[in-house]
Amino acid sequence: MPTFGTAELLSLLPFGCPLLGALVVLLMDPFLVKDRPKLPLAYVGLASMLCAWASLGFLWGDRTVAWSGALAIDRFGLFLSFAIITVGALTVFATTEYARQAGIDCGEYYALLLTATSGMVLLAMANDLLLVFLGIEVMSISVYALAGITRTRQRSIEAAMKYFLLGAFATAFVLYGIALIYGATGEIRLDRIAHHMANTSLLAAGLTFLVIGFGFKVGAAPFHMWTPDAYEGAPASVTGFMAAGVKAAGFAAFLRVLVVAFGAGASSPEVSVVWTDLLWLASAGSMLLGNLAALAQTNLKRMLAWSSVAHTGYALLGIVAGEGRVGAGSAAALFYVFGYSFMTLGPFLVIALLSRNGEDFETIDDLAGLGQRRPLAAGALSLFLLSLAGLPPTVGFVGKLYVFRSAFDGGWIYLTVLGVVTTLLSVYYYLRPIVLMYMRDARRELPVAVPADWTTHFAIGLTAAAVLLLGLTPSGYLDAALAGVLSLR
Amino acid sequence: MGSNFWAIAFYAFLLAGLGGSILYISYLFGPRRNQKRKFEVYECGVEPFGTARERFPVRFYMVAILFVLFDIETVFLVPWAVLYRRLGLPGLIEMFAFIGVLGIGLFYVWKRGALEWD
Numbered sequence: 043m044p045t046f047g048t049a050e051l052l053s054l055l056p057f058g059c060p061l062l063g064a065l066v067v068l069l070m071d072p073f074l075v076k077d078r079p080k081l082p083l084a085y086v087g088l089a090s091m092l093c094a095w096a097s098l099g100f101l102w103g104d105r106t107v108a109w110s111g112a113l114a115i116d117r118f119g120l121f122l123s124f125a126i127i128t129v130g131a132l133t134v135f136a137t138t139e140y141a142r143q144a145g146i147d148c149g150e151y152y153a154l155l156l157t158a159t160s161g162m163v164l165l166a167m168a169n170d171l172l173l174v175f176l177g178i179e180v181m182s183i184s185v186y187a188l189a190g191i192t193r194t195r196q197r198s199i200e201a202a203m204k205y206f207l208l209g210a211f212a213t214a215f216v217l218y219g220i221a222l223i224y225g226a227t228g229e230i231r232l233d234r235i236a237h238h239m240a241n242t243s244l245l246a247a248g249l250t251f252l253v254i255g256f257g258f259k260v261g262a263a264p265f266h267m268w269t270p271d272a273y274e275g276a277p278a279s280v281t282g283f284m285a286a287g288v289k290a291a292g293f294a295a296f297l298r299v300l301v302v303a304f305g306a307g308a309s310s311p312e313v314s315v316v317w318t319d320l321l322w323l324a325s326a327g328s329m330l331l332g333n334l335a336a337l338a339q340t341n342l343k344r345m346l347a348w349s350s351v352a353h354t355g356y357a358l359l360g361i362v363a364g365e366g367r368v369g370a371g372s373a374a375a376l377f378y379v380f381g382y383s384f385m386t387l388g389p390f391l392v393i394a395l396l397s398r399n400g401e402d403f404e405t406i407d408d409l410a411g412l413g414q415r416r417p418l419a420a421g422a423l424s425l426f427l428l429s430l431a432g433l434p435p436t437v438g439f440v441g442k443l444y445v446f447r448s449a450f451d452g453g454w455i456y457l458t459v460l461g462v463v464t465t466l467l468s469v470y471y472y473l474r475p476i477v478l479m480y481m482r483d484a485r486r487e488l489p490v491a492v493p494a495d496w497t498t499h500f501a502i503g504l505t506a507a508a509v510l511l512l513g514l515t516p517s518g519y520l521d522a523a524l525a526g527v528l529s530l531r
Numbered sequence: 532m533g534s535n536f537w538a539i540a541f542y543a544f545l546l547a548g549l550g551g552s553i554l555y556i557s558y559l560f561g562p563r564r565n566q567k568r569k570f571e572v573y574e575c576g577v578e579p580f581g582t583a584r585e586r587f588p589v590r591f592y593m594v595a596i597l598f599v600l601f602d603i604e605t606v607f608l609v610p611w612a613v614l615y616r617r618l619g620l621p622g623l624i625e626m627f628a629f630i631g632v633l634g635i636g637l638f639y640v641w642k643r644g645a646l647e648w649d
Binding site for chain 1: 582636638642
């Protein structure tokens, strides 16, 4: 018989607030004047995000479980939820002008952003394979619709279709994996699966399916095929949200399932060998393919999509180095994903800022001369690109440093060398836009700032500050990441 | 396990052989009188007209999707009704929250004009 406790109800807040916000937005939308900016909707969305944000601080503390163990309230989930909700709030708040010009300034845009955030937070907190599945679905279905929200643009529809077909396929893998794991252990709670001596070959098969499904969701090679088209076709604001939020939430569930249910402390230790083997291959493939393909891109969004595949590889390297232990490797992966969500949101916000009338400002050559015309936007974009390249004093540097170090300490020497080499390779394509921005004259008329852009400027400023702050004083956040990983046990 | 497997294999072989020989024998001895009418689509006795792959208004799709959405509601309501006493007040609150969310959805599609045919 279900019971309601105060702790139970409070644990609903981090994902309940955005969901409630989405409902309010849908109720309000028909009553707003047509053809006027839908700012009230954005403010409702922002308010619900801030409520969720506050509830995270309230719940921060030692690990507890709620709803018969289905939800885990621990530092791990709350730490990533912090990044997810921040990304969601910044997207809702900062892209109102972009959405108005692209013609997607409707109730559905804000409502879907809010439901997607809700699903992501649920995914980060789920302690039960069924809730993991539910979180994936709430998140993914909202994001499929968001990718195709500019209904009149063919590329947007193409992006949504490709993302939907491959994503639905991946979801089937996740579900089949869950079914096999349940069949092998009779449990869906992650911490109980760990303490269950099970039919190992069945468990390994289920785990393999689960890893493949998650690999699709986070865009790891060889399951990355949807990434470039989906990232390029979706409107810039949605792409930033996808790149930062979906990846953070996907990795949250990935890490939690692997460490809690199939980690080094599990009763069937052979299973951690299964996924380590799968993941180091995926990691190496993602680092190589992502960086090599990004070298050849002329479209900024497409380049960032390939770069996100590469960064998935680096985060996976941390998980591989962790080998399912609650130690440095898993913490490095957690911190990497946390930092990555900010440094990848930034460039897309800049693209949204520079886009006019729904035409995304996206070819790299168009950036020429931006340094003189829009010094602040160019400076912020340079900072984000340097962070993605892993240069100090940004979060990209610290994140890569810790991932590589833990991989090296864990004995994954060749993988570490591959990571360092591909990072050096990546500096080329990250620096090319910067060179164009500062050392070439403008080839086309660059868009000028309008007063309504202030929210975007504000959000870019905040994101840039986060990237710098996390890079200059990382110790507190690294401790939080380590505490988060430790809270999984 | 081995002997069971051979039994199953033998049975499968037997079935395939039986099915194959029946088909082959009726192919050999069966009379064939091919007429144009035999190759037409069977349409419950009505003369077929046009192709089956026709374009139809997207409105049908809309109605079908909405029907599925609100029809699923029953799948959740029936088990809840059966276990109503055991679930008690928390169950009641949960179900009202669920119906409330659905109600907001209904309000939304209504206001957006998805329920109007034209």
